[in-house]
Amino acid sequence: MRAPLDPPEVLLLGPGPSNPHPAVSKAMAAPLVSHLDPYFLTVMEETMTDLRTLFQTRNHHTVPVSSTGTGGLETIMFNLVEPGDEVIVGIIGHFGQRLAELAHAAGAVVRPVDVPWGQVLDPLQIAREFENGPAKLVALVHAETSTGAAQPLPDIARIVREHDSLLMVDAVTSLGGMELDVDEWLIDAAGSCSQKCIGAPPGSGPITVGPRAIDAIHRRTTPVASWYFDLQRLFSYWGEEGSTKARVFHHTAPVANLYGFREALRLIHTEGMQARFHRHQEAHDLFVAELDQIGLSLFTPPEHRLPMLNVVNIPDGVEDAKVRSEMLERGIEISGAFGPLAGRAWRIGLMGTNATAPVVNRLVTNLAEVLGR
Numbered sequence: 001m002r003a004p005l006d007p008p009e010v011l012l013l014g015p016g017p018s019n020p021h022p023a024v025s026k027a028m029a030a031p032l033v034s035h036l037d038p039y040f041l042t043v044m045e046e047t048m049t050d051l052r053t054l055f056q057t058r059n060h061h062t063v064p065v066s067s068t069g070t071g072g073l074e075t076i077m078f079n080l081v082e083p084g085d086e087v088i089v090g091i092i093g094h095f096g097q098r099l100a101e102l103a104h105a106a107g108a109v110v111r112p113v114d115v116p117w118g119q120v121l122d123p124l125q126i127a128r129e130f131e132n133g134p135a136k137l138v139a140l141v142h143a144e145t146s147t148g149a150a151q152p153l154p155d156i157a158r159i160v161r162e163h164d165s166l167l168m169v170d171a172v173t174s175l176g177g178m179e180l181d182v183d184e185w186l187i188d189a190a191g192s193c194s195q196k197c198i199g200a201p202p203g204s205g206p207i208t209v210g211p212r213a214i215d216a217i218h219r220r221t222t223p224v225a226s227w228y229f230d231l232q233r234l235f236s237y238w239g240e241e242g243s244t245k246a247r248v249f250h251h252t253a254p255v256a257n258l259y260g261f262r263e264a265l266r267l268i269h270t271e272g273m274q275a276r277f278h279r280h281q282e283a284h285d286l287f288v289a290e291l292d293q294i295g296l297s298l299f300t301p302p303e304h305r306l307p308m309l310n311v312v313n314i315p316d317g318v319e320d321a322k323v324r325s326e327m328l329e330r331g332i333e334i335s336g337a338f339g340p341l342a343g344r345a346w347r348i349g350l351m352g353t354n355a356t357a358p359v360v361n362r363l364v365t366n367l368a369e370v371l372g373r
């Protein structure tokens with residue numbers, strides 16, 4: 001006979017998922033209603049409103065796509081891009097590379113603009129790429145989880161607007177943990193996830209899509225190459241702007257998952273967005289100071305560092321996998337790195353509920369013991 005589920009309690013300090021707040025887990029166990037129940041339609045409305053506040057946007061088209069972050073990004077890419085469209089992709093690490101792959105999958109002619117890992121794009125690089133010809137879309141990662149670097153967006157966004165192009169941003173790691181002002185920064189579409197700084201389990205790909213991007217979708221001459229992720233079909237369920245039309249079945253929304261997501265948004269707005277960003281920054285600063293005391297350093301140059309995701313250099317002679325498995329035995333998950341940083345760095349997240357001084361202290365105490373420092 002199969003034993004009942006009994007997962008270990010782990011402090012999740014990788015690049016996500018982070019540990020959800022207990023109120024989020026409790027909300028997910030609330031009585032299930034149908035995805036078209038009047039109560040659930042209210043939950044959907046509240047979720048859209050709170051998500052707009054988090055993205056700092058008035059965009060009507062702001063919803064958690066039923067997927068993980070990747071599905072939300074795919075929704076944006078597949079709706080904005082038609083086969084043959086030119087797309088400039090800024091690549092500052094692994095997830096920029098994935099954006100290029102998504103654009104390619106949507107049929108785009110991809111024009112990559114890259115920098116060495118750990119660096120970020122200079123807006124002039126994007127301006128120069130436009131000298132090679134117009135592009136329908138520019139796609140960038142805001143918080144590059146593979147390198148721990150934050151890509152500044154407003155200057156690039158202005159250049160994109162001057163060239164009458166659209167800007168799409170991967171905000172999977174940044175949303176809820178640092179400033180991201182979609183309207184003020186002139187971002188046309190952004191996608192994130194539920195399981196990092198928002199502090200819910202994986203299962204939502206929150207997106208926001210602005211009026212210029214919606215216009216581009218209306219001007220398409222070819223159908224969107226996805227049924228499930230077709231934004232216009234999706235909004236027949238989530239509700240078109242100003243429409244009183246009854247919502248039409250598109251898919252069975254993951255009701256319990258959305259309960260959790262809505263609760264996580266409620267907690268964010270109860271705490272206050274600025275207070276939350278500040279808490280993430282403080283946890284990061286404390287972590288860097290404590291790492292320094294045990295002789296460890298970060299890979300990412302100080303001027304580019306993200307608050308919520310730290311890429312820590314593995315000291316010479318230290319075995320990556322051994323340390324991670326000893327940490328896991330102590331109930332703490334930290335993560336390895338990708339590509340050129342594999343075996344050379346750990347990726348350590350302080351996201352959502354875990355961006356606190358007690359968590360940092362427990363982490364560094366255990367890391368020091370495991371490393372014998």
Ligand SMILES: Cc1ncc(COP(=O)(O)O)c(C=O)c1O
Binds near residue numbers: 070095145194
């Ligand atoms: C920057 C970035 N983009 C995209 C993704 C993919 O998101 P998901 O795993 O939620 O599909 C991740 C996941 O870690 C990420 O860090």
